[in-house]
Amino acid sequence: MAAPNYSLKTNRELLDPNFESYRLSLDAIPTYNVELDAAVEEVTLKDSQYTLEHMRAFGMYNHLHLDPWYQDSVLFVDCKGRLLSFTVTLDSVLGKPREIFRMEADRGRREDRLNASLSFTSATWAALSDGAGRLYLLRTSKRGESTHCKWEPLFSEDLGEPFVVLHSTSHVQAEIHTMEVLLLRILKDAQETKGSGFSVWLEWITVDNTAGPGLEKNYKVTKRRVLRGKSVPHYAAVTPQGDGLMVASEKPFVVTHVDGRPLKQPVTEAVEVEKKPEPFYFWQQTAEDITACVRMPEGVTKESVHFRLTADNISLGVQGVAPLLEGQLYASVDPEASAWVIREDRSLEVTLEKRTVGPMWPELVIGDRRGEHVMSDEQAALILERLNHLTSEDPLANPDKDKPACNSQELEDCDGLPDDTSSLTHFDGESLKPTQVVNLGSHQYLFTVDVNPAEMPCLCLRHDVDALLWQPRPDKPADMWMHVATFNALGYVQASKRDKKFATCSPDFSYAALCECLRHAFIYRQPSPVDGVLFNRKQGRQVGQVAKQQVASLDTSKTFLGFRATNDRLYVLTCTNLFVLKVNNS
Structure with a gap:
């Protein structure tokens, strides 16, 4: 792995060192319930998919997809293989999800099938995986203007082992329409003798209109690049112009294949170590x-x-x-x-x-x-005695008897750090080599969100107790990740939610939201001016702003399968219902 050569630069103007806490608000959240005609398709893990990476990649999959170009619409796939779109025009009068595309019926016969996945490539295109190894590139027309048109598949190809689509983007160069799609697989590696034997594959494919401008559409795969690693990436996205790739993961990824051919790994030159002269x-x-x-x-x-x-x-x-x-x-x-x-x-x-x-x-x-000091037995025994408490089998060993020992069992979940050091890496699309590497260290990954559809998705990281949102800017190598928003104390709050399943925020940063596996969704609003006069009892000073926490209890016993947020609404999906929570009134 390349050595870290970049650090995230925090915008201190977006931090609030005087933030105290969230105040529980009992204000009602208007909630609307839509019953589905058919159950949401949920593919559970098989016995062969037993690793933690399988759980992260496929077991915690968010089945609900938000259209970043038209945020009044959310989409999901039902058990009949239908891609359904649900559009909100009036909250109090909700319609039914409508079918916009249907996948092939025989895909369900594959035993190692995964959940279908969707990525919005542009305002008029989308990438869809059927979960059985087939990729569709769908022309959707402008979705906000033609909400009743069915999507047209202009590319459909079986790409081998089942995968999920992580990200996709579209661009035009030399009058040729090109789409970049990033796929994720977890495959058994016969050469891997340690651990579970599974490897994580990221496949970056390029699809071009090979017929040329003005001619009949003829989309084909023109390039395939494979990166391998040992952990599922927290974040992975292609740059808008298709000239780079960003990956945040606990363990590094390495490019191994290009267009099916193994890539020669760079040979590390032997560094001639100057021999230390023999002690005189x-x-x-x-x-x-x-x-x-x-x-x-x-x-x-x-x-x-x-x-x-x-x-x-x-x-x-x-x-x-x-x-x-x-x-x-x-x-x-x-x-x-x-x-x-x-x-x-x-x-x-x-x-x-x-x-x-x-x-x-x-x-x-x-x-x-010229001499070398050799430690005597007496000196070694003395040092061992002084350091014995650091290697003691007693977890509560305490050399300072007058001070209480630290008990690791008293630490909270949010005080623990990951075993591996996470990194955020930018790969150059031409050389496929890492150009910028950030050591994330204790900056725990929280969630990914689309803020501006014309730019790369943002990633949210924990910094101390806060949650900071970072916008990738690949066109500015000197300042590639910009701090755009802060959610006060959210890093600490989310660590206390033992049953937390999904997390997100609104594109305008007005609130962040978490949900548990069942029933409860939590909304954390940014500080807003107080109506009237409010004083802090302990400090005796007037409070001008208050950050509110709201809890929504949904009338369902089903597990949450999807969770998405817009500026005005929060969408929650179960296998039989879609809940719409009116969070803000425009």
Whole structure:
């Protein structure tokens, strides 16, 4: 993985250090219920899909799709293979979802089938996966103007193993219409011997109108690129012009194939490591004395050794040779209690007795780097005793008896950090190499949301207790991710929701929303001016703004399958019902 070369720059003007809390509001939320003619299609995980990555990719799938170009419409797929669109014209008079496309009936026979997935490519195109390996590119016309037209498939091809569509985009270059689609698969890797043996595949495919401008539409796959990793990406999207890819994941992704051919991985050049010269002498110490062994030339006798020792200096040499060890000692010694002797291995052993008992010397002769310090058994035992509490089998080991020990069981969920270091990476579309890498560290990923359909989706990350929304800007390499909004304390709040399933926010940042698996949806509004006069009881100061929390309890016992937010409404999907919550009045 490439080393991090970029950091996220927080806009401090969007932070509120004085934010206190959300006030529970009992204001009623108008809620409307639409009963579905047929159940929502929900493909459950198979016994072979047992890993955490399968659960993240397919088990927690959001079955409800919001049209970012026309936010009054949401879409989903039912058990009959129909792609249904539901449009709100008047909240109090809701119609029924209508069919805009029907997939092939035989797709349900495949045992490893996944949930159907949808991505809006442009204002007039959409990418649809049937969950059985087939990709449709559908011409939809302008959806806000022609809400009763059925979508026309101009591209349909079986791409192999089942996949879900993560993102798609459309652009025109040299009068050729091109669509970029990003697919996700989890496949068994025969060469993988560690762990579960599954790998995560991101396939980036390019589909062009090969017939050319003004001719009959003839869309074909012209390029396929495969990236592999070991974790499902939190965020993955293609740049609007198809010249790059952004991926946020716990573990890195590497491009492995281009158009079916394995990509040669760059060979890491061997770095010639400068060999450290062999130590000229070795020395070790105790609290009372020091022992040094100096290498001597072959054939040295006792008579040819020149040894001079004072309280602060030492000089050791051989007749006819420059001094082997000479200089000022780190601390004073007792010359009368010191001695030297020649060993059989042609080394001279010097024993020095410290004048001050206890302190350890960092070096023998000041400025002499030719020696190597060898830790004595006594010194090693002393260090081990001092550090024993860090490696104790007792989780509550406490070297400071007068202070209470920290119990990890008392930590809250939001205090824990992921085991792996997450990263956000931009890949260049031409070289397929990472150009910008951000080490996310403790910035936990929260959710993805489309704010401006003409730009890439935003990703929301936890920064301390807050949730910060980041807008990717691939056209500005020096400032590629811009901080556009802050949801105060949402990072802390969402960590306390043990049953949280989905999270999102409105495109205008007026509120964020979370939902549990059953019944409850939580709305967290941005601070707004207070009607009247309100004082803080503890501080005695007047409060000008209040952030509100609202809780919606839906009349259903079914599990939530979809959750989307617009500026005015919150949509919640179960297998049999679609709930519309009027959050804001325009």
